[in-house]
Structure formats: C-alpha cells, structure tokens
Amino acid sequence: xxxxxxTPKFRVLKTGQSMTLLCAQDMNHEYMYWYRQDPGxxxxxxxxxxxxxxxxxxxxxxxxxxxxxxxxxxxLGLESAAPSQTSVYFCASILGGEVSEQFFGPGTRLTVL
Amino acid sequence: TQLLEQSPQFLSIQEGENLTVYCxxxxxxxxxxxxxxxxxxxxxxxxxxVTGGEVKxxxxxxxxxxxxxxxxxxxxxxxxxxxxxxxxxAGGSVYNFNKFYFGSGTKLNxxx
Numbered sequence: 001x002x003x004x005x006x007t008p009k010f011r012v013l014k015t016g017q018s019m020t021l022l023c024a025q026d027m028n029h030e031y032m033y034w035y036r037q038d039p040g041x042x043x044x045x046x047x048x049x050x051x052x053x054x055x056x057x058x059x060x061x062x063x064x065x066x067x068x069x070x071x072x073x074x075x076l077g078l079e080s081a082a083p084s085q086t087s088v089y090f091c092a093s094i095l096g097g098e099v100s101e102q103f104f105g106p107g108t109r110l111t112v113l
Numbered sequence: 114t115q116l117l118e119q120s121p122q123f124l125s126i127q128e129g130e131n132l133t134v135y136c137x138x139x140x141x142x143x144x145x146x147x148x149x150x151x152x153x154x155x156x157x158x159x160x161x162x163v164t165g166g167e168v169k170x171x172x173x174x175x176x177x178x179x180x181x182x183x184x185x186x187x188x189x190x191x192x193x194x195x196x197x198x199x200x201x202x203a204g205g206s207v208y209n210f211n212k213f214y215f216g217s218g219t220k221l222n223x224x225x
Contacts, residue, residue: 004155031211040122042201042215043156050210058212090155094211100144102203102213104155 002026006091006105013081013112021076021108023091029103030096032074033058034066036087037107043090049074050096081112116140117204119216127224129191134219136202137184143206145178145185146213150199159187192223 004025013019023032030051035043045058047066055066063085065077074093078085088109092102117138126132136145144163148156160169162178162185169176173196175188189196199220205213 033212035215040217042117042119042217043203044215045212048210048212056210059214092155096211100146100161100205100211100213101158102146102148102156102211104157106155107153 004091004093004103004105006108008108010109015082015112017081018079021089023074023105024072025093026072027093029093031094032068033092034076035090035092037090038087083112086110086112116214117202117216119202119219121219123220125222125224126192128194132189132192134187134200136216138204139183141182142204143208146203147176147187148201148203150201156201194223194225197221197223
C-alpha cells in the first residue's frame with residue numbers, strides 16, 4: 001500500500017496562474033481532507049469530502065475548489081493563485097465509522113510569486 | 114482565532130530531561146488526537162483519547178484528556194534526541210464528519 005500520495009511535491013506559480021493538486025489514497029477510505037500549514041498556524045482545513053461525489057467547505061475555503069469524482073482521489077484547485085496562498089498543502093484521509101485516525105500525505109510546497 | 118492553543122510554542126531541552134506540552138480550548142471535543150511531524154513530512158498519529166479524564170501511555174509518552182474534554186497534555190519522560198519534532202494536538206468529533214481542528218504546534222528540540 002502506498003497510503004496517501006500527493007503530486008506535485010513542489011510548485012512555483014505566478015500570481016493569477018491556476019493549478020490542481022492531486023491527492024490519491026489506496027486504503028478505501030471514505031473521508032478525505034485538504035489542509036494548509038503556515039508557520040505558527042498549525043493545520044487549517046480548506047475543504048473536505050465524506051464520500052465519492054461529495055465536497056464541503058472547511059475553515060479557509062476561499063480561493064480554492066475541490067472535486068471527488070472517484071473515491072480514491074481528491075483534487076484541490078486554485079483558479080487564480082495569490083501570494084497569500086503560498087503554503088504547504090497536506091491531504092489526509094480517514095477510514096470512517098468509529099475509526100478517526102487521519103493518514104497524511106507528504107505535502108506539496110507551493111510558492112506564489 | 115485558534116480553537117486550540119498549545120504551549121509552549123518552542124521547547125529546547127537536554128537529553129534525559131522531562132517535559133510537558135499543553136493543549137487547551139474553550140470548546141468541548143469528543144476526541145483529542147496528538148500527532149508528531151518531522152520536517153518535510155506529514156503528521157503521524159501518536160494517540161487518540163476519547164473519555165474525559167483518560168490517561169494513555171505509549172512507552173515514555175503519557176497523554177491525558179481533561180475531565181471536561183476541553184484540554185489535554187503530553188508528558189515525555191527522559192527525552193531522547195529521536196523525540197525531536199513538531200507536536201500537534203487536534204480536537205474533533207466522529208459525529209461531525211471527522212473534522213478536526215489543530216493547535217499551532219509545539220516545536221521540540223532535544224539536544225544530545
């Protein structure tokens with residue numbers, strides 16, 4: 001099992017450009033999450049999904065969109081990148097039911113110039 | 114505004130010393146998790162506590178959940194250099210789509 005994988009690992013964008021971050025999990029988990037991590041702020045929830053075809057907003061959703069067309073994949077899109085979106089992005093998944101352990105991917109370091 | 118406040122933010126100690134990290138909130142959580150994160154990697158779960166007053170031990174690490182389920186602590190006995198990392202607490206609920214709110218973290222450096 002690869003667990004949770006994220007692509008790309010690093011990316012540099014110019015203000016106004018768009019990009020999509022891909023998260024994939026091979027554990028048949030129901031729940032998937034996108035977080036951003038900034039210095040001194042911990043992890044903040046951007047969007048999440050409780051199953052295939054569902055998405056919902058988290059704490060800091062503005063400027064991001066997501067899709068979960070397949071159970072194993074959760075995509076995070078930035079339509080028009082801004083310098084404030086410079087961050088490290090983590091994807092996580094949870095099996096569901098009574099099990100709440102989050103499995104995290106290795107992260108994507110995004111810089112917006 | 115952080116839902117969960119962690120203290121201290123930074124901790125630098127010598128190998129063999131004991132330490133305690135605190136995680137406090139004004140909100141009640143049905144479960145509280147502690148994670149450790151190494152540089153360049155995602156957080157890895159250490160423990161989940163779900164019952165008020167619960168104490169869990171993981172080798173030299175002792176985790177406690179407050180009676181009111183608003184706060185938690187992590188105590189490390191005889192710290193080792195391998196304990197160096199960022200420690201994060203997260204409060205949430207399996208009854209709220211497993212959404213978890215993270216503290217800002219405690220960066221621990223254990224010197225040899």
